[in-house]
Amino acid sequence: MRLTDAQTGWRDRARQFASEQIAPLADQIDQQQITPASVLVAMRENGYLGAALPARWGGGGIDPVSYGLVTEEIGKACSSVRSLMTVHNMAAQALVALGDRDQHQRWLPELCAGKKIIAFALSEPNAGSAAHAIETQAVKLSDGYLVSGTKKWITFGQIADLFLVFAHYERKPVALVVDRHSDGLTVTPAKDIFGTRGSMLAEVRLDNVHVPRSHQVGPTGMGISFVANWALDHGRFSVAWGSTGIMQGCLDACVSYTQQRRQGDHRLKDHQLVRRHLTDMLVAHTAAQAVCYRSACLREVGDPRAVMETAMAKYHAAGAAIRVATDAVHLHGANGCTTDYPVARYLRDATVAGIIEGTHEIHQVTLADYAFQRPYLR
Template sequence: MDLRLTDEQHARREAARRFAADVIEPWAERIDREDTTPPSLQAALRASGYLGAALPTEWGGGGIDPVSHGLMTEEIGRVSSSVRSLLTVHDMGAQAITRFGTAEQKARWLPPLCAGEKIIAFALSEPDVGSAAQTIQTRAVERGNTLLLTGVKRWITYGLVADLFLVFAQCDGMPVALVVERETAGLHIKPVTNVFGMRGAMLAELRFDGVAVSRDCQIGPTGAGITFVASAALDHGRFSVAWGSTGIIQACLHACLGYVQQRRQGASRLKDYQLIRRQLADMLVAHTAARALCYRSACLRAQGDPRAVMETSLAKYHASAAAMRVATDAVHMHGANGCSEDYPVSRYLRDATVMGIVEGTHEMHQLALASYAFQRPYLLD
């Protein structure tokens, strides 16, 4: 595996870094403090091309390679996990349509999704159902060529502004995936507030009161909603979260390097203490290791290697766990200042905590990766 970036990949990373610094970072603290992503920033993201960057060129997407996509995600996640989550959830829904949609469905939805003219949200979680996706309680009842959708979805990222929702339900005991438009009669949307981390992700609760959805809005066959459609979307989500977690580690290291060079304890700067230097070394190693696992996952995805799914899970598990450890150390390194919203490390810790829950908890990935370990993945070509 060649970890050297091509000129094109390097240019894309630098462009994403500039966009993150110039357009997103000035809003980062306000996004967290006010629990929202300002409309002007949403508009900038829609116009930037990043929402469709990884989608097929035939439908107007950027068609960028997985490494470039990951680097872009890391740079945006470094300054705001909330904004990064918009790219994640949009890509999850759009990629599901790309892979499992009919020709008519792709022609209908992918052009506006690739162009950023519409945003799609991923609606799987429910008030009483999180990681155990097979137990979803939302129901779809057949009425001729229509499905009547009843149930509640919760924790829907950017559900407050999404134009489309990829919704999962049970139909005669079999899971289905449906695209539901925001203005559909019977769909009620309300905000989910006072969340711990990623506060600007504009979470929503969706209530479906007999919402009529045409059969031509069903993605994939009945019975494939979780095993195929949701699983493929979650794989894309885990790839994004892995790179985003690596961005949080990078942000923590950068914040701590700046802080310990100017902060004094008596006559000495913090950077001169051995314990502090050990912690900085651990942060550097955590970032390097997380990025290397993300690179490996991206390269395998680019090659179409069947190991890519589990290697993405491995990268997500390691990077999100490392982000939480590093962010905890960053807060401690800042002392009482680390508990203040005047310093970004408190936000990094809250966001890192969420990263270990979304797209599969640490515990779920541990179970899957233990099974993967029995396949002796260390004997690699």
């Protein structure tokens, strides 16, 4: 597709920013399992945290294609930093769509400006993809709720200012915005995870945390079916594009490595099987990017098929990223298993992309249903 000047501008600025301010720190972020404050400040000051949020509240208000391209460039440089964009955007987008006027005025200006970070608190020790199985409970009071439960694998939970928490009230799901400094809320960092190791995961425990009634997002009973699913849709879009970034990073790394590495009198790039792998990487990235573009275009015009087409983009791109990253490690041989080259990090990060915002298996179930219902895309 032909990009507009504005879309090209967003892509090129993000590419330069990621190359200069994120990529040089990617291995450090991975090994130290923390995203430096300097990166968070740079992301905020360059408008990337609120890029896809409404301009009326101080966000960038960019179109889905531009946001996808920005996410791809950030994801290529470092999936952990991309995950910050993902979680902040998905939770904030739910507030934009389903919050009331007072909630918009209270939270959106600082969220759009990146002055506050909001995390998405759905997963629990016994509830991942089966979101309906959450065990966190909310007891209703005259002025709000008392919330108790444990949330796990909360991306950037270590530093989030706000949490979009999902609980059950009398067997009905409810979504609540919880302040980090609430009495009874405890944050415990999660360490030594497999991939996106700098995404600052945390376990968030709520022990009779008082949440004002004004912090409820959407009506009771709609917490998962509307609020969570709205947020997850935006998360899948971001992860899909981030996965294309991983593939581009793998391809770039392998092109460079096979041009320089020699076996005897021949460079690796001259071997037929090596060239086959490079071809497969190129085609996989191009195909995944095309599916992501289609999803973005459908989102831009508000097409009702956009939600399932986004799920398909996430399923395809994340799966392709795992295959591409696996081949990239093999092309690097033993070097691919070290921290001297980025491909091992790409493989671990791609594996995580295949799990978050809906596993491959969950998508296989829902997309099969869509196959029976899907209207022809003209």
